[in-house]
Amino acid sequence: MLTSIKPLQLIAAAVQDGVGSPEVLLPPGASPHHYALRPSDVRRVREVALLYWIGPDLESFLPRVLAGRSQPSVAVMDLPGMHLRHYAEGHDDHDQAHDEHAEPEPAVADEHDQDHRPGSVDAHLWLLPANARVIATRMAADLSAADPANAARYQANLVAFGKRLEALDQRLKQRLSGVADKPYFVFHEAYDYFEAAYGLQHAGVFSVLGEVQPGARHVAAMRTRLEQAGPSCVFSEPPLRPRLAETLIAGLPATLAELDTMGASLVVDGNGYTTLLDNLGNDLAECLNAL
Ligand SMILES: [Zn+2]
Numbered sequence: 001m002l003t004s005i006k007p008l009q010l011i012a013a014a015v016q017d018g019v020g021s022p023e024v025l026l027p028p029g030a031s032p033h034h035y036a037l038r039p040s041d042v043r044r045v046r047e048v049a050l051l052y053w054i055g056p057d058l059e060s061f062l063p064r065v066l067a068g069r070s071q072p073s074v075a076v077m078d079l080p081g082m083h084l085r086h087y088a089e090g091h092d093d094h095d096q097a098h099d100e101h102a103e104p105e106p107a108v109a110d111e112h113d114q115d116h117r118p119g120s121v122d123a124h125l126w127l128l129p130a131n132a133r134v135i136a137t138r139m140a141a142d143l144s145a146a147d148p149a150n151a152a153r154y155q156a157n158l159v160a161f162g163k164r165l166e167a168l169d170q171r172l173k174q175r176l177s178g179v180a181d182k183p184y185f186v187f188h189e190a191y192d193y194f195e196a197a198y199g200l201q202h203a204g205v206f207s208v209l210g211e212v213q214p215g216a217r218h219v220a221a222m223r224t225r226l227e228q229a230g231p232s233c234v235f236s237e238p239p240l241r242p243r244l245a246e247t248l249i250a251g252l253p254a255t256l257a258e259l260d261t262m263g264a265s266l267v268v269d270g271n272g273y274t275t276l277l278d279n280l281g282n283d284l285a286e287c288l289n290a291l
Pocket of ligand 1: 033115124188189190
């Protein structure tokens with residue numbers, strides 16, 4: 001089995017526990033928003049029997065090579081029962097961003113915004129335990145059909161994974177219940193599924209790429225929002241911390257921290273997925289509780 005991104009690989013590892021090891025296409029730290037396939041990737045995509053990816057709203061580089069596959073692949077975004085969110089048309093942060101972008105500021109325009117535009121599907125659907133269960137259920141069915149000798153094991157793994165997801169959901173609810181009113185900012189609009197499930201809401205999104213220095217006007221607008229928020233957390237994502245982050249919070253009561261939505265450093269095993277979400281909850285709570 002091959003999955004496009006690490007979070008899907010971690011879900012697959014829970015289903016295949018004790019039977020096999022799922023592989024992943026994107027190398028650690030690579031962003032699915034900006035990935036370019038290598039020739040060896042194309043071969044793997046074409047040859048593997050079972051392939052899972054999120055969908056064209058995330059891995060926009062995949063559809064053209066999928067045409068060369070003889071076997072079907074699963075865009076998990078299309079699975080029945082999947083909870084899907086769309087970026088809101090009237091989203092405050094988007095309005096703010098658009099106002100700022102109304103001034104000619106080419107340095108801030110980035111491809112990433114194309115994946116996060118109002119009305120489009122929010123592709124970060126793996127950050128919701130209920131969606132992980134939908135994905136695991138499909139994987140277990142496909143694996144059982146392809147490998148009937150181990151079908152009972154896949155089904156038992158699925159049941160065990162479901163129980164771990166329920167416990168995870170309870171842990172996250174408990175851990176995050178006290179931090180709902182603490183302000184925080186993110187560099188990437190990736191957390192809506194998680195936030196909606198656990199009663200959180202970011203105070204703003206700083207729309208910048210790690211290596212691009214935005215214009216002075218945009219930086220000033222972001223500083224103003226940070227000043228107004230008072231003590232707050234500013235979360236970037238590994239492996240890149242935008243150079244801007246340090247400058248942005250200089251002299252303000254803001255704390256820099258990281259949230260890892262991809263689990264780049266996590267061990268691939270049956271507990272990898274729950275660790276990914278536990279870490280997300282812990283890192284959020286740790287910074288917000290210290291404000
Ligand atoms: Zn994203």
